Amino acid sequence: MIGNDAHSGHFERNDCPCAKYAISIERTGGVSSVMIRAERHERILAELARRGSVSAQDLSKLLDASLATIRRDIADLDQRKALVRTHGGATLPQRREELPFDAKVMAYLPEKRRIGAAAGAALEQGILVGCGGGTTVMQMVPAIRHKSLRLVTTAVNIALELRDARTIDVTLTGGTLRRRTAETVGHIAERTLQDMNIDVMVMGVDGIDLEKGLTTYDSSEAYVNRVMADRSRELWIVADHSKFGQVFPATILPLNRATRIFTDTGLSEEVAERYRQRGIEVLRV
Known part of the structure; x- marks a missing residue:
């Protein structure tokens, strides 16, 4: 099933039994830049795995996405307990508590x-x-x-x-x-x-x-x-x-x-x- 929000330019797709995917469309100078949300989440977690902590500003440059988009991604991953949101970025969580399945999928x-x-x-x-x-x-x-x-x-x-x-x-x-x-x-x-x-x-x-x-x-x-x-x-x-x-x-x-x-x-x-x-x-x- 594919749903859309005409005001936000945000589309969600629930065609995978393991994780929820979404496509965010951002427009810069009339050119559309499209990246699957799950792909951004994967790259955010991979960067955290390498560095332990990362700033939203760095992620914005790395993924060529707006700060607002990165902050939403961090908030989403924080809610799933895949990372810990900090002031200006994120860190890896302490792993004594079992992660939700969707968060495990992306790590x-x-x-x-x-x-x-x-x-x-x-x-x-x-x-x-x-x-x-x-x-x-x-x-x-x-x-x-x-x-x-x-x-x-x-x-x-x-x-x-x-x-x-x-x-x-x-x-x-x-x-x-x-x-x-x-x-x-x-x-x-x-x-x-x-x-x-x-x-x-x-x-x-x-x-x-x-x-x-x-x-x-x-x-x-x-x-x-x-x-x-x-x-x-x-x-x-x-x-x-x-x-x-x-x-x-x-x-x-x-x-x-x-x-x-x-x-x-x-x-x-x-x-x-x-x-x-x-x-x-x-x-x-």
């Missing part, structure tokens, strides 16, 4: 796309793949859409994205919906997974630590992921570099359960080597 999006593409390309035809939810796992979908696979997932959004993929047999577990991550949890999901013999599980996590292992925010989500991993021959972790060295309340599994880790080049080779020394294949893409 490190270019890195997540590369990671998802690499993991999807590595999956062999004809196998049974298991996956939970998560914004990095979601980026695997384009790479597997035309493969011949069987897939079992707890993630409602991933099942919906693959509903028209005719060569993929998708099983969505039942269970209680955890709205913040669009995943099903609880004993119904667990019971479904206990009957599966999965070749490869692809798992997203909130934290990866050499000592504390694989962690997340929610204990019910951690348990369902653990059940799926226990039914899997291999466990692949997909996580951008910001997840390394992070520890969250709920432990999913110890680190040595992971077979491969797909991450981005934001993780230094030195840190990657420490994980390889634990017997895990680490791929930086």
Whole structure:
């Protein structure tokens, strides 16, 4: 559906199940400059990831957008808890509180796309793949859409994205919906997974630590992921570099359960080597 506001020159489009997109049209000297709002948000978050804090003035120059537009973007991202609005700009939030799903989607999006593409390309035809939810796992979908696979997932959004993929047999577990991550949890999901013999599980996590292992925010989500991993021959972790060295309340599994880790080049080779020394294949893409 596309709606418009003739007075503001602002158009919104809700054709993506994960995030709300909008097109802002600004006129300078009679020339229209168009950028998708989601693209600006992505670049704002990427700049914050590099610098830690950024001024609205700098963002205005970087993105060739008006200060008013940038301030609206910052206010929107602040409301979603993807950043913290400051006087004249923004900083990264403290990450002890779980971000809303839409904010997670936009954080490190270019890195997540590369990671998802690499993991999807590595999956062999004809196998049974298991996956939970998560914004990095979601980026695997384009790479597997035309493969011949069987897939079992707890993630409602991933099942919906693959509903028209005719060569993929998708099983969505039942269970209680955890709205913040669009995943099903609880004993119904667990019971479904206990009957599966999965070749490869692809798992997203909130934290990866050499000592504390694989962690997340929610204990019910951690348990369902653990059940799926226990039914899997291999466990692949997909996580951008910001997840390394992070520890969250709920432990999913110890680190040595992971077979491969797909991450981005934001993780230094030195840190990657420490994980390889634990017997895990680490791929930086």
